[in-house]
Amino acid sequence: MLSFENVGLSYGTGPETLRDLNFAIEPNSFQFLTGPSGAGKTSLLKLFLLALKPTRGKIILFGRDSATLSKDEITQIRRRIGVVFQDFRLLDHLTLYENVALPLRVLGQEEATYRSEVFELLRWVGLFERKYSFPTVLSGGEKQRAAIARALIARPEVLLADEPTGNVDPTLARRLLRLFVELHKSGTSVVIATHDLNLMDQFDSARRFVLADGRLHVFE
Numbered sequence: 001m002l003s004f005e006n007v008g009l010s011y012g013t014g015p016e017t018l019r020d021l022n023f024a025i026e027p028n029s030f031q032f033l034t035g036p037s038g039a040g041k042t043s044l045l046k047l048f049l050l051a052l053k054p055t056r057g058k059i060i061l062f063g064r065d066s067a068t069l070s071k072d073e074i075t076q077i078r079r080r081i082g083v084v085f086q087d088f089r090l091l092d093h094l095t096l097y098e099n100v101a102l103p104l105r106v107l108g109q110e111e112a113t114y115r116s117e118v119f120e121l122l123r124w125v126g127l128f129e130r131k132y133s134f135p136t137v138l139s140g141g142e143k144q145r146a147a148i149a150r151a152l153i154a155r156p157e158v159l160l161a162d163e164p165t166g167n168v169d170p171t172l173a174r175r176l177l178r179l180f181v182e183l184h185k186s187g188t189s190v191v192i193a194t195h196d197l198n199l200m201d202q203f204d205s206a207r208r209f210v211l212a213d214g215r216l217h218v219f220e
Ligand SMILES: Nc1ncnc2c1ncn2[C@@H]1O[C@H](COP(=O)(O)OP(=O)(O)OP(=O)(O)O)[C@@H](O)[C@H]1O
Pocket: 011, 017, 035, 036, 037, 038, 039, 040, 041, 042, 043, 044
């Protein structure tokens, strides 16, 4: 459903940060993306979202060559991908409920059609009691879970999460992993960028994408 063919990425005139990337994210698959700090995990996730253009090679998203997409088509494609950013990107002037509901509001849906779904998702990530709090009063782990709920509300076909357990204790990290595995079992493809070896060991049937020296190595 998403694939990279001989993709390279350089920032400015520097050497390639990522090179010769050849891999695919299959429907209903689960993979960890790992590698040393600075190896390019975030850059790779940005390529997926078309927030960065590859310097060479081809990125195919849901059967479409990303280089041929119009602005509107890029927006449509992004809606099929849920993202959890490292810095959460919640809007501080909106409550958690409003933050999570935002992708559906943007799509023009009426509140009555999504209210119970937003509540259910907030319950799922353990934030129901805090639904009317503002992000500024939340802990890092709570913000992270809110960002996960927001990424999932529009039922994306693929979830990309950048260090989604980076701000939580090991118990909560296990719970979040179970949530991602459940999501995967219900048909979503999941890509988790992480440094957390312990987390990866807890789901050892997942594929591992390891970035090293700008290249991606896939371990089945
Ligand atoms: N906007 C930018 N301009 C120039 N260089 C950049 C830019 N963004 C990232 N880089 C460089 O690209 C390399 C990969 O960065 P990236 O953030 O993708 O790594 P990462 O694997 O996500 O790191 P971490 O695990 O520490 O978050 C680094 O050397 C970084 O300095």
